[in-house]
Amino acid sequence: MKAIRIHRFNDEPRLEDIPAPGIGPDQVLVRVDAAALNPLDALVVSGVARHFFDIALPITLGTDFAGTIERVGMAVTGWSVGDRVICWADAGTGGGFAERAAVPADACVPLPPGLSAAEGAAIPTAGITAWHALFSAAGLKPGETVLVHAGAGGVGSFAIQFAHKAGARVIATASGDGVELARSLGADEVVDYRTQDFAAAVSGVDVVLDLVGGETQTRSYAVLRTGGRMVSTAMLPDEAIGKDRGITASMFYAKPYADRLGELVDAIAQQGVKVVIDRHVPIGSFNEAWARLTSGKARGKIVVSCAPGH
Ligand SMILES: NC(=O)c1ccc[n+]([C@@H]2O[C@H](COP(=O)([O-])OP(=O)(O)OC[C@H]3O[C@@H](n4cnc5c(N)ncnc54)[C@H](OP(=O)(O)O)[C@@H]3O)[C@@H](O)[C@H]2O)c1
Structure with missing residues (x-):
């Protein structure tokens, strides 16, 4: 074969x-x-x-x-x-x-x-990561605002939809034709990170989902409200940064949660997630x-x- x-x-x-x-x-x-x-x-x-x-x-x-x-x-x-x-x-x-x-x-x-x-x-990997990073790790709730970095990628394209359908306000970063894609998936606001400084355009968010790491992560603390939460899949966050403002930061690692995967797949099929x-x-x-x-x-x-x- x-x-x-x-x-x-x-x-x-x-x-x-x-x-x-x-x-x-x-x-x-x-x-x-x-x-x-x-x-x-x-x-x-x-x-x-x-x-x-x-x-x-x-x-x-x-x-x-x-x-x-x-x-x-x-x-x-x-x-x-x-x-x-x-x-x-x-x-x-x-x-x-x-x-x-x-x-x-x-x-x-x-x-x-x-x-x-x-x-x-x-x-499996992208869907479960998006779901658990948003809801299990970051504890995103209806009415809260989440910034999803790399909203046009594999994990981000699921995350925008899950957060939007859960009643959160979604801001995404993307570039080029990714901007329109992120908007079409339910992002309320999209920052083209190549032409705009997201840290200047966004403030007071409850949750940052960091799918990029590096400077994108370090510059994201500033957009979180006091007591906000950052979850990264891409780079271990420095928990000391933002601690004085009550910000929590954690790394998410996907594990095969086979039982949860079945529930997630059914939800995707039934709720018309693209x-x-x-x-x-x-x-x-x-x-x-x-x-x-x-x-x-x-x-x-x-x-x-x-x-x-x-
Ligand atoms: N820890 C875990 O368990 C776990 C699980 C899954 C994924 N991950 C990690 O999570 C990250 C995302 O995974 P993925 O599958 O979504 O990757 P992916 O599909 O390869 O991501 C590609 C997307 O990233 C965007 N992007 C790149 N740099 C960006 C930036 N600075 N700002 C905004 N968007 C940017 C690209 O948009 P442009 O072309 O517009 O730049 C592209 O649409 C990866 O680092 C991956 O290794 C970790």
């Missing part, structure tokens, strides 16, 4: 022909229709992700994917051959950018009929998808078709 692999850290990910994986008693074999890229894939390739995950090389990349169950391990209950699923694999084992993937059965949730495989594959797809390329054009990911300019999610024939 075809699979996107690296053999050493810092290898360029390459399309290879390898045997389909076997499955353990607690696993299912999924015929993958679509898999989505995340910045985490680049951290696996560079080896930085070694600090958080046990990565066994060579590895088939891909944590987020969707397809159809083809085989079921002996100890698995609740899943049958033919079930359509969304899967969220551990980054240390990956497996999604391939025609077939072996995953623990509890890393799968049903793919609702209203979502395509590409949409389903796009949800799964924004930057591009959807065949596995043979993985290099194009990879270049787009590493450019840091994606509008929503980058998806790869893995079904044979692509």
